[in-house]
Amino acid sequence: MLHDRGADVILSGHAHRYERHAPMTPGGKRSANGIRQFVVGTGGADGGTEIHKSQTPNLQVVKVGTPGVLRLSLRADSYGWKFVPIAGKNFTDSGTDRCH
Numbered sequence: 571m572l573h574d575r576g577a578d579v580i581l582s583g584h585a586h587r588y589e590r591h592a593p594m595t596p597g598g599k600r601s602a603n604g605i606r607q608f609v610v611g612t613g614g615a616d617g618g619t620e621i622h623k624s625q626t627p628n629l630q631v632v633k634v635g636t637p638g639v640l641r642l643s644l645r646a647d648s649y650g651w652k653f654v655p656i657a658g659k660n661f662t663d664s665g666t667d668r669c670h
Contacts, residue, residue, distance in 0.1 A: 573605055578669045579649060580607045581640070587621070588612050588636065588653055590663060592628040600628050603670045608651065610640045636661040645669075 572580065573596050588611075593604035616635075623629045638655035652664040 576670065577605050578667070579642075580605050582607065582609045583611045584609055586611045586616070587619075587632060587634040588638075588640075588661075588663070589621070589626075589629060590631040590651075591626070592630050593667070594628045598627050606667065608640055610653075612636060612638050612640075612653075631663050633661050633663070 578593075587609065589607070589609035591607040591609075592600050593602060593606045595601045595604045620634050621629070621632050623632070633653075636655050636659045638653055638659065638661075641652045641654055643650040646669070648666055648668050650664070650666040653662050655661055
């Protein structure tokens, strides 16, 4: 339903890790007109396991063990993201993409 209505981004929280996926169709195929998913389970109790890019289609970035938040900048024609870690951690991920 989200894809049919033109959604650009989905946010999920799970597994105590950060993941960024390339835009994809509901069937999991990479597509410029697909939805980008972020999994931001980077708070709360320690834990979670590493996931490898070969295990998940279209996974672009994954990080375990760095608490932080995802900051989004939403505009009419584009969006931006930046993972901001807690003090003392140095992992980050950022970028921009156009809305479709």
